[in-house]
Amino acid sequence: MISLYRPGDSVLHRLPAGVKILAFAVIAVAVSVLAASPIGLGVAAVLTICVYALGGFGPRELVRQALAIKWVVVVMLLTQLVFLPPVTALTNTGRVVVVVVLASLITLTTRVPAVLDSVERGLAPLRRLGADPAAVGLVLALTITAIPVIAGFATAIREAQRARGVRVGPHTAVVPLLVMSIKHSDELAEALAARGVQ
Template sequence: MIALYRTGTGPLHRLAAGPKLLLFAVIALTLSLLAPTLWMLGAALALVVAVYAVAGLGARELGRQLWTSRWLIVIMLVPQLIVLPPVVAVANTGRVVAIILLAAAVTLTTRVPAVIEATERGLGWTRRFGGNPALVGLVLALTITTIPVIAGFATVIREAQAARGARMRLTTFVVPLLVMSLRHADDLGDALAARGVE
C-alpha cells in the first residue's frame, strides 16, 4: 500500500517535499469532506489516474498499488454494504482507497528523509507550545517504514497457509497478522527505549 521511493524525473519527483505534502493534505481533506456520491468517486479516481500519469509511475504501478490494497478494500467495503446504501458504501471505500493511492504516489516520488525533514520544518512552530517536531518526524518515519514490514508479514502468512493447503479465512489470517504486528511493535519499542527515546 504505502510504497517506498522510486527514482524518476517527473514533475512530482522534482516538486519539493513540503509543498507536495501540503498539497496531499489539502486533497485528502477535501476528499474526506465531500458527500459520498458516484460523482465524487469518479472525480477521485480520475485524480488518482492523473497523478500517476503526471508522476510517470504509469498504469502498471497504479495496478500494483491497487492489488496490494485489495484486502483493505474488502475489509472496508463489506461491513459498509451491510449497513449503508451500496452507492454510499462504494463511494466511502473509494474515497479512502483514493487517499491511500495518492499517499503511495507521494512516497513513491519522495525520499523518506525529505518527508521527515519537511514535516519537522513545517511543525517547527509547535516548539513554542511544548511540541516536539523531531519526535513527530520519528513517528512518521517509523510509520512509513513499518507499513511494508506488515505487508511482508501478510505475504508470509498467506504463503504459509498455501503451503499447508489451508483455505484462506479472515480469522486464520487476521490473528497471526495481529500477533506478528504486535511482536514487531514490541521489539521496536524496546529498541527505541534502549536508545533513550520515550
C-alpha cells in the same frame, strides 16, 4: 530505511516534499468533501490517474497500489453496506481508496528522509506550545517503515500456510499476523528504550 520510493525525473519527483505534502492535504480534503457522489468520485478517479501520469506511473502502478489495501476496502465496504445504501457505501469506500492511492504517490516520488525533514520543519513553530517535531518525525518514520514490514509478515504467513497445505484465507492469517506484529512492536519498543528514546 524501507520505503516505496521509485527513482525518477518526473515533475512530481522534482517537487519539494513539503509542497507535495501540502498539496496532498488540500486534495484529500477536497476529495472527502466534493466527491460525495458517483460523478464526483469519477472525476476524482480521473484526476488521480492524471496525477499518476504526471509522476511517470501508468494505470498498472495505480491498480497495484489500490490492490495493496484490498482487505481494508472489503472490510470497509461490507461494514457500510450493513448500514448504508449501496451507492453511498461504494462512494465512501471509493473516496478512501482515492486518498490512500494519492498518499502512496508521495512515497513513490519522495525519499522518506525528505518527507520527515519537511514534517519536522513544518512543525517547528509548535515547539513554543510544547510539541516535539523530532518525536513526530520519528513516529512518522516508524509508521512508514512498519507498513512494508507487516506486509512482509503477511507474505511469509501465506507461504508457510501453502507449504503446510493449509487453505489460505483472511480467517487463517489474522491471528498469526497479529502475533508477529505485536512481537515486532515489542522488539522495536525495547530497541528504542535501549537508545534512550522515551
